[in-house]
Structures are given as structure tokens and as C-alpha cells.
Amino acid sequence: MKKALFTIEKNERLTPTVLRMTLRGPAEAVTAPGQFVDIALPGRFLRRPISVCDAGGDTLTLLYKVVGGGTEQMAAMVPGGTLDILAGLGNGFDTAPAGESPLLIGGGIGAAPLYLLAKKLLAEGKRVRAILGFNGANEVFYVDEFKALGCGVTVATADGSVGVKGFVTDALPEEHSYYYACGPEPMLRAVWAKAAGSGQLSFEERMGCGFGACMGCTRQTVNGPKRVCKDGPVFRKEEILWT
Amino acid sequence: MDLSVTLCGIEIDNPVIPASGTFGYGYEFAEHYDINCLGTFSFKGTTREPRFGNPTPRIAESAAGMVNAVGLQNPGVDKVISEELPQLKKVFHKPVMANVSGFSVEDYAYTCERLDKEPQVGWLEVNISCPNVHGGGMSFGTDPAAAAEVVRAVKAVTRKPVIMKLTPNVTDITAIARACEDAGADGLSLINTLQAMRIDLKTKKPVLANVTGGLSGPAVFPVALRMVYQVYEAVSIPIVGVGGVSSAEDVIEMMLAGATAVEVGAANLVDPCASRDITAALPGVMEKYGIQNLKDIIGGAHG
Numbered sequence: 001m002k003k004a005l006f007t008i009e010k011n012e013r014l015t016p017t018v019l020r021m022t023l024r025g026p027a028e029a030v031t032a033p034g035q036f037v038d039i040a041l042p043g044r045f046l047r048r049p050i051s052v053c054d055a056g057g058d059t060l061t062l063l064y065k066v067v068g069g070g071t072e073q074m075a076a077m078v079p080g081g082t083l084d085i086l087a088g089l090g091n092g093f094d095t096a097p098a099g100e101s102p103l104l105i106g107g108g109i110g111a112a113p114l115y116l117l118a119k120k121l122l123a124e125g126k127r128v129r130a131i132l133g134f135n136g137a138n139e140v141f142y143v144d145e146f147k148a149l150g151c152g153v154t155v156a157t158a159d160g161s162v163g164v165k166g167f168v169t170d171a172l173p174e175e176h177s178y179y180y181a182c183g184p185e186p187m188l189r190a191v192w193a194k195a196a197g198s199g200q201l202s203f204e205e206r207m208g209c210g211f212g213a214c215m216g217c218t219r220q221t222v223n224g225p226k227r228v229c230k231d232g233p234v235f236r237k238e239e240i241l242w243t
Numbered sequence: 244m245d246l247s248v249t250l251c252g253i254e255i256d257n258p259v260i261p262a263s264g265t266f267g268y269g270y271e272f273a274e275h276y277d278i279n280c281l282g283t284f285s286f287k288g289t290t291r292e293p294r295f296g297n298p299t300p301r302i303a304e305s306a307a308g309m310v311n312a313v314g315l316q317n318p319g320v321d322k323v324i325s326e327e328l329p330q331l332k333k334v335f336h337k338p339v340m341a342n343v344s345g346f347s348v349e350d351y352a353y354t355c356e357r358l359d360k361e362p363q364v365g366w367l368e369v370n371i372s373c374p375n376v377h378g379g380g381m382s383f384g385t386d387p388a389a390a391a392e393v394v395r396a397v398k399a400v401t402r403k404p405v406i407m408k409l410t411p412n413v414t415d416i417t418a419i420a421r422a423c424e425d426a427g428a429d430g431l432s433l434i435n436t437l438q439a440m441r442i443d444l445k446t447k448k449p450v451l452a453n454v455t456g457g458l459s460g461p462a463v464f465p466v467a468l469r470m471v472y473q474v475y476e477a478v479s480i481p482i483v484g485v486g487g488v489s490s491a492e493d494v495i496e497m498m499l500a501g502a503t504a505v506e507v508g509a510a511n512l513v514d515p516c517a518s519r520d521i522t523a524a525l526p527g528v529m530e531k532y533g534i535q536n537l538k539d540i541i542g543g544a545h546g
Contacts, residue, residue, distance in 0.1 A: 001274075001275070001515075003514070003515070003516070040513070044304065045304055045305070045306075045307055045308055045309055045460055045461075045509075045513065046302070046304045046309055046512075046513065047513060086515070205299055205300070206299065206300040206301070206302045206303070206450075207302060208301075208302045208309060208311060208512045209265075209511075209512035209513070209515075211271075211515055212267065212271050213265055213266060213267050213271065213272070213511060213512055213515070214264065214265060214302070214311065214313065214512050215264075215267075215287075215296065215301075215313045215316045216299075216301045216302035216311060216313060217299065217301070217302070218295070218296060218299065218301070218313075218316055219299070220295060225295050225296075225316060230271075243298070
């Protein structure tokens with residue numbers, strides 16, 4: 001974890017509610033795909049945890065969905081401004097068990113951390129397929145970016161306006177060696193129940209600190225209480241308990 | 244320039260103490276800085292049995308603060324002694340403040356008796372003020388007789404200084420403070436969080452799964468300051484001032500109100516280095532206000 005000032009280079013709208021913020025700063029603090037950063041916003045007491053979409057050299061890329069006052073404030077920010085960020089939080093995805101043909105499953109903004117994961121898996125010589133789920137055509141983002149990396153991409157939309165009609169679990173392929181999932185908890189639960197084989201799932205929770213101090217984001221697991229921010233946000237399928 | 248103070252017979256290098264529940268068992272903050280720069284710290288509230296705590300969401304934001312309902316998640320006193328304290332020993336070489344909570348007078352005594360045997364523990368901070376657990380916690384801190392009973396039970400099993408952590412959720416905190424002093428408490432820390440809640444406009448339901456929680460952060464600082472000021476006039480045992488402290492200036496203000504030492508809570512959750520930075524800023528702020536010796540200003544605001 002590193003606390004640093006990052007400078008906003010771009011802040012672009014990808015869909016009516018999803019934006020991409022590109023920042024310059026010590027992005028090397030991000031050491032694994034699936035980690036997140038915690039952003040201090042003027043006038044807001046708590047930081048905002050946002051997953052890392054891409055990090056390399058001195059460039060950090062975040063995709064975020066406007067869901068409340070804090071993210072609305074971020075959406076209004078302009079290039080040149082600086083943000084106080086704790087970077088490199090959480091455990092991130094482990095690519096060691098991926099096998100030859102890992103499957104990435106993203107729901108909505110949950111697709112964001114899978115992008116850096118896809119890059120890493122492809123660099124390790126894997127055949128990577130991604131299933132990205134959205135509510136409808138106006139919410140679809142990053143399909144071309146995943147394809148440009150070299151992933152096979154299947155899109156599922158709840159209203160059927162693009163790709164497979166239904167949820168990500170309606171578009172699961174016949175075979176994959178391992179899976180990685182990030183999205184809303186009902187999606188994670190459905191993936192956990194339906195997807196074949198083993199995998200890792202990334203969770204979201206309201207956080208106080210983001211670095212393991214306050215016990216605000218604890219989940220019960222097979223191995224006892226775990227902090228989503230520090231012991232997670234990524235948990236192995238076998239560890240997860242649903243309550 | 245002298246930053247040292249004596250808290251219940253133990254001298255500490257400076258009055259800055261990260262508050263319980265915002266600093267874990269310390270060693271994780273040692274990844275970020277040398278925590279020996281602190282006066283001491285108060286470790287995560289510890290109970291007789293392990294506790295998962297409340298369901299999530301446990302955290303809600305508010306203007307200049309936050310509302311939490313963690314509910315005393317901790318591994319239980321036996322594991323704290325066998326696992327957490329040995330880890331802490333590697334990175335912290337000063338006496339630590341052990342924060343203890345319970346659901347019965349016997350619970351408090353049981354946990355304190357075990358921690359009394361630990362040489363790393365300097366003080367027992369006994370939390371009779373947690374607003375987020377049921378059938379214990381705050382119920383002992385809202386009744387002078389019940390508070391006194393906990394003090395007597397704990398004092399009977401330890402020779403370490405006993406500091407009672409008080410709740411602000413009472414009509415007259417000085418009555419509780421006096422009851423603790425009369426029962427033999429060595430010190431008081433105040434305030435715990437203020438009972439509070441938030442409602443989510445999208446779901447139209449409470450944000451916290453526990454419905455209510457405790458408010459902390461800069462929003463509560465003036466309330467805490469007022470209570471420290473009042474309790475200082477009511478008792479003669481040392482007071483640890485807690486509540487929304489976020490700067491070296493806040494530390495000085497708390498001490499002027501009557502605090503011998505000052506705990507930093509929610510600020511640690513926003514910036515992992517907050518307590519270190521507040522400690523480092525103290526000499527400069529003392530110089531600015533013409534303070535040579537911090538001991539001299541304790542209670543200085545009183546007539």
C-alpha cells in the first residue's frame with residue numbers, strides 16, 4: 001500500500017453511468033490485478049474504494065459507476081486536478097491456478113478489475129474468454145478493449161438488446177479450466193452455484209478504512225471472519241460462505 | 244520541549260494514543276510506520292469469547308464523520324494473548340493499553356484477569372460504553388451503580404491501572420464518572436461514540452444492518468471536549484480525551500479541557516499515518532502557542 005497524490009489525466013464517460021478516470025502517479029503500488037485503491041474526496045470523510053482496471057508504469061486507470069454523491073463528485077472532476085489515493089489495497093487475483101483456458105465473468109462495473117487480470121493471463125500464455133453481463137445495450141462498455149487484448153468475449157444482457165439474452169450464468173461456455181468473477185453479490189452467488197470447477201470471486205462491501213483496521217467489511221468464511229478489504233476482496237470459491 | 248505525560252503512574256513519551264477499534268492489534272500499522280513513536284495505543288476491544296460482530300453493512304458515512312456498528316468483532320481473549328500480543332511484541336516495545344468489553348460483570352473480570360498477567364499490557368481500558376452490542380456494553384455505562392460494580396470486579400483481579408471508557412449517551416456523564424472514581428477506577432477515557440443512524444434514500448431503509456451505530460470523527464470533537472471539561476471538574480483521576488481528534492491542535496485543546504492523554508480514533512481510518520503525523524506535528528504547535536511542557540497545560544482552560 002502506498003499513499004500518494006495522483007494527477008487526473010482524463011475523466012471520460014463510457015456509458016450514461018460509467019466513467020473512466022486515467023491518473024498519473026506511482027501506479028507501481030498496484031502489485032496484482034483485482035486490487036483496489038481508496039480515494040479521498042474533498043468534503044467527504046471516508047475514502048471511496050474503487051477497483052483497479054489497469055496499472056502500468058506511472059498510469060493508473062479506474063472505471064467507476066456513479067452510484068452516489070461521492071462518485072458524482074468524481075464524475076465532475078477535470079484533468080489537471082490531483083487526488084489523494086491509497087493504492088495497492090487488497091489481495092488481488094492469483095493467476096497460478098488458472099490453467100490453460102481461464103474464464104472471466106464480469107457483471108456491470110465488475111468487469112473493471114478483470115481487464116488487468118486478462119492482460120496478465122494473456123501475458124502468461126493463457127487462452128482467455130470473458131463473459132460480460134449488462135442490463136442493456138446502453139450500459140455496455142469495454143467489450144472492444146477486452147477483444148483488443150486478445151480475449152474471446154461473450155456479452156449477455158438482461159433485456160437481450162445485445163448478445164445472449166439473460167445473465168452471465170446463461171452464457172457459461174461448455175469448458176474452461178478455472179474462473180474469475182466480479183460483480184454484484186447475487187451474480188457471484190449464481191456463478192458460485194452454476195459455474196463448473198474452481199475459481200476466485202471478488203466481493204464488494206461498504207468499507208471504513210480499506211486497509212484492515214476497522215473491521216467494517218467482514219465476511220464470514222470457511223476459515224473464519226475475513227476482511228473484504230485486506231484478506232479479500234478476492235476469495236477462493238471453496239472459502240466462501242453465503243449468509 | 245517536553246511532550247511526556249504520566250498516565251495513571253506510567254510515563255509515556257507523548258500523549259497521543261490511537262483509540263481502540265481503529266488500530267487493530269497494532270502490528271498492521273507497523274507496516275506503514277514505526278508505531279513506537281506513539282505514546283501507546285489501545286488495542287481492539289477484546290471479549291471473553293470470540294465474536295464475529297454485527298452483520299454488514301457496518302459502516303455509514305456522515306458529515307465530518309462516520310457511523311459504525313462493528314459490534315466488537317475480535318478473536319477472544321485467549322487468542323489475543325496467544326496470537327495477537329506475540330505479533331505485536333515484534334514491532335511495539337512500550338506498554339500497550341488493553342481494551343476490554345463484556346456482557347456481564349463476570350465477563351469483564353475474566354478477561355481482565357487474563358490480561359493482567361501479560362507484561363506487555365500497561366493499562367486496562369474497560370469499555371462500558373459500546374453502543375453496538377446488546378445485553379452488555381453500554382448498559383453498564385449508563386447506570387452509576389452498574390458502572391461501579393464493573394470497576395470493583397475488575398480492580399479485584401488486577402494490579403494494573405484501570406481506565407473506564409465512558410459513553411456520552413447519558414444525561415449526566417459526571418455522575419457515571421464520579422461513581423467510577425468512588426469505586427476505585429484509576430482513570431477515565433471519554434467519549435465512546437454517540438448513538439446515531441443513517442437511512443438510504445434508494446432503499447428507504449437504515450444503512451446499517453444493526454439499524455443504529457456509533458458516530459465518530461471530527462463531528463463529535465466539540466461534544467467530547469465539553470464532556471472532558473465537565474468530568475475534569477467532577478473527578479480528580481486522570482482523563483483520556485477521545486472523540487474526533489484529528490490534529491495536534493485538537494490534542495492541545497483536549498488537554499486544556501482536562502485530558503492527560505488523548506486518543507485518536509476515526510482519523511486513523513482515513514489516513515493510516517494520522518496518529519504518527521499528529522505526534523510529529525505536536526512540537527511545532529506547542530512552539531506556536533508558547534507551550535514548553537505539555538504536563539503544564541492539562542486542565543489549563545479551567546478557572
